[in-house]
Amino acid sequence: xxxxxxxxxxxxxxxxxxxxxxxxxxxxxxxxxxxxxxxxxxxxxxxxxxxxxxxxxxxxxxxxxxxxxxxxxxxxxxxxxxxxxxxxxxxxxxxxxxxxxxxxxxxxxxxxxxxxxxxxxxxxxxxxxxxxxxxxxxxxxxxxxxxxxxxxxxxxxxxxxxxxxxxxxxxxxxxxxxxxxxxxxxxxxxxxxxxxxxxxxxxxxxxxxxxxxxxxxxxxxxxxxxxxxxxxxxxxxxxxxxxxxxxxxxxxxxxxxxxxxxxxxxxxxxxxxxxxxxxxxxxxxxxxxxxxxxxxxxxxxxxxxxxxxxxxxxxxxxxxxxxxxxxxxxxxxxxxxxxxxxxxxxxxxxxxxxxxxxxxxxxxxxxxxxxxxxxxxxxxxxxxxxxxxxxxxxxxxxxxxxxxxxxxxxxxxxxxxxxxxxxxxxxxxxxxxxxxxxxxxxxxxxxxxxxxxxxxxxxxxxxxxxxxxxxxxxxxxxxxxxxxxxxxxxxxxxxxxxxxxxxxxxxxxxxxxxxxxxxxxxxxxxxxxxxxxxxxxxxxxxxxxxxxxxxxxxxxxxxxxxxxxxxxxxxxxxxxxxxxxxxxxxxxxxxxxxxxxxxxxxxxxxxxxxxxxxxxxxxxxxxxxxxxxxxxxxxxxxxxxxxxxxx
Numbered sequence: 001x002x003x004x005x006x007x008x009x010x011x012x013x014x015x016x017x018x019x020x021x022x023x024x025x026x027x028x029x030x031x032x033x034x035x036x037x038x039x040x041x042x043x044x045x046x047x048x049x050x051x052x053x054x055x056x057x058x059x060x061x062x063x064x065x066x067x068x069x070x071x072x073x074x075x076x077x078x079x080x081x082x083x084x085x086x087x088x089x090x091x092x093x094x095x096x097x098x099x100x101x102x103x104x105x106x107x108x109x110x111x112x113x114x115x116x117x118x119x120x121x122x123x124x125x126x127x128x129x130x131x132x133x134x135x136x137x138x139x140x141x142x143x144x145x146x147x148x149x150x151x152x153x154x155x156x157x158x159x160x161x162x163x164x165x166x167x168x169x170x171x172x173x174x175x176x177x178x179x180x181x182x183x184x185x186x187x188x189x190x191x192x193x194x195x196x197x198x199x200x201x202x203x204x205x206x207x208x209x210x211x212x213x214x215x216x217x218x219x220x221x222x223x224x225x226x227x228x229x230x231x232x233x234x235x236x237x238x239x240x241x242x243x244x245x246x247x248x249x250x251x252x253x254x255x256x257x258x259x260x261x262x263x264x265x266x267x268x269x270x271x272x273x274x275x276x277x278x279x280x281x282x283x284x285x286x287x288x289x290x291x292x293x294x295x296x297x298x299x300x301x302x303x304x305x306x307x308x309x310x311x312x313x314x315x316x317x318x319x320x321x322x323x324x325x326x327x328x329x330x331x332x333x334x335x336x337x338x339x340x341x342x343x344x345x346x347x348x349x350x351x352x353x354x355x356x357x358x359x360x361x362x363x364x365x366x367x368x369x370x371x372x373x374x375x376x377x378x379x380x381x382x383x384x385x386x387x388x389x390x391x392x393x394x395x396x397x398x399x400x401x402x403x404x405x406x407x408x409x410x411x412x413x414x415x416x417x418x419x420x421x422x423x424x425x426x427x428x429x430x431x432x433x434x435x436x437x438x439x440x441x442x443x444x445x446x447x448x449x450x451x452x453x454x455x456x457x458x459x460x461x462x463x464x465x466x467x468x469x470x471x472x473x474x475x476x477x478x479x480x481x482x483x484x485x486x487x488x489x490x491x492x493x494x495x496x497x498x499x500x501x502x503x504x505x506x507x508x509x510x511x512x513x514x515x516x517x518x519x520x521x522x523x524x525x526x527x528x529x530x531x532x533x534x535x536x537x538x539x540x541x542x543x544x545x546x547x548x549x550x551x552x553x554x555x556x557x558x559x560x561x562x563x564x565x566x567x568x569x570x571x572x573x574x575x576x577x578x579x580x581x582x583x584x585x586x587x588x589x590x591x592x593x594x595x596x597x598x599x600x601x602x603x604x605x606x607x608x609x610x611x612x613x614x615x616x617x618x619x620x621x622x623x624x625x626x627x628x629x630x631x632x633x634x635x636x637x638x639x640x641x642x643x644x645x646x647x
Contacts, residue, residue: 046113078121237312239288240295248311248319252367256321264362266330268320269374270298270337273352273382273456275316280561281428281444282639283618284588294318294354297340301333327391330358334389341387349643351446352456355381356389382463383413385453410463413449417460418472422448423480426644427495430615430637433628437613439635440494440528443481444644465500474503478516484647485523496528496558501535505542510549517553525554528579532561536575547575558615563603573610579634580607584618587638591623601631608632 235247279287309321341353357377377392424446432439517524556578619638
């Protein structure tokens with residue numbers, strides 16, 4: 001289109017040049033014609049008056065003969081003394097373009113003639129109206145012809161350009177269609193055109209299309225490589241480098257659920273039972289090491305099964321696929337896992353490591369159904385001894401052991417713990433970082449089965465919450481702790497007790513707790529109740545009622561896991577807690593994380609303004625403790641400070 005505009009511009013310029021040239025030559029011709037007319041008039045007038053005297057000339061007749069103005073535009077007759085005898089002047093003006101030419105060439109000038117006797121003098125100026133009319137006609141013809149010569153080529157050029165553009169577009173479109181429809185991606189384009197009607201039209205475009213094809217192939221390869229890399233990253237767990245849930249789903253749908261050939265095997269789900277507790281008490285770095293340790297154990301044992309696949313589904317769950325492995329053989333896999341987990345537990349001084357649920361699978365089994373069944377198996381395993389495993393068989397389902405069997409078994413286990421008061425209390429001190437700072441020891445709980453085996457704490461509390469039994473567990477913990485403090489004469493020490501948000505927001509529990517604490521007011525003043533920030537946010541009014549009651553009996557409140565939510569300090573100013581315990585995620589790698597340092601210092605400044613002390617948990621190194629001291633926190637807790645110990 002830009003080329004067509006240039007052609008139009010060139011045509012217009014050419015037309016202007018033609019008009020200018022034509023006008024110039026016409027003007028020159030006009031000037032020459034005027035000069036010739038003036039010469040002829042000079043000769044004629046001179047001959048006419050040469051032999052005449054003033055007496056021979058009849059002024060009236062002469063005046064009549066030239067008065068019409070066709071010959072002269074100005075005519076003046078004078079006598080020998082120079083006096084004017086008569087004068088004739090035409091009022092008719094020349095056209096503007098004739099005036100312009102006259103001004104440029106100055107060709108129309110007054111003329112003079114004198115007779116031989118010198119008694120007749122004539123001054124005259126020719127009338128060139130007729131020449132001007134001829135000039136006008138000629139100029140119009142030149143402009144018209146020039147315009148025609150310009151417009152016609154422009155129209156033709158536009159038509160040709162449009163047709164050419166249409167032909168090129170059609171040709172390119174047809175070539176692309178041939179290239180795509182004949183699937184010539186891997187062949188030379190010339191092959192696609194050899195047998196087509198576009199061979200002549202498209203042969204000049206072949207090199208360009210081949211270059212484009214090679215370029216697209218290279219870019220396509222780059223895109224495929226990038227997509228593969230992105231997919232690998234999206235399908236890979238960062239901590240263990242195993243495939244994640246996305247890869248697990250894709251593998252199951254492709255190789256099991258939608259597999260063309262008949263297949264069967266066993267699916268094991270392994271759940272890390274202590275991840276949350278380790279993250280809170282030892283820090284996320286230790287939590288990651290714990291997850292990697294569990295993954296290494298599973299990887300080592302599952303590697304002995306041909307075609308086995310291991311995935312990390314979420315933060316605490318692993319999935320193991322054992323193709324062509326019957327459940328009888330999978331039981332041996334569960335036993336080996338339990339043995340290795342128990343060994344790892346002893347080495348790392350943990351309460352437990354992981355539980356395993358195992359189910360069988362076959363071709364066409366929907367993944368959702370299978371995960372539901374294996375989750376039941378997991379619930380059954382968690383309700384047994386430490387690091388236990390459980391196989392869920394089809395016969396169990398047929399015999400009416402429904403999807404709630406795991407929950408029912410858990411309810412039974414929790415009830416047994418409550419009735420038998422099988423809890424083991426340990427404590428972990430918070431070290432104050434100033435002489436005037438009041439700190440305390442947090443009481444932590446371990447739960448035992450009737451065989452005196454430790455249950456996974458995180459799973460036990462999660463199931464109690466799920467089964468609406470958290471309030472009963474909180475009552476058991478508080479009763480057991482108060483009895484322990486009284487029996488060991490520890491009423492001079494300060495102790496922290498964890499309370500779930502569901503209990504803190506329950507009116508009956510709050511009434512019970514107030515009455516229970518009023519029985520032992522000397523101990524109540526030494527207690528600090530810890531509730532999570534997230535839990536307090538769920539019901540602000542109920543949280544405030546609970547905190548007011550705690551303060552009323554002389555106890556204190558700690559908001560634990562602070563910083564995980566988006567709580568404003570107006571929330572704390574209204575609730576008036578006594579302590580804030582920063583979430584362990586802020587302590588992790590604190591010496592290298594300037595953002596966490598800045599945030600923690602800001603929280604300390606704001607908390608101190610409203611009279612709230614700030615503790616850090618999950619301290620695992622000397623460097624972390626040193627940074628926390630420089631940030632002016634009031635106390636620290638973690639495995640570097642002290643490991644949990646019996647009261």
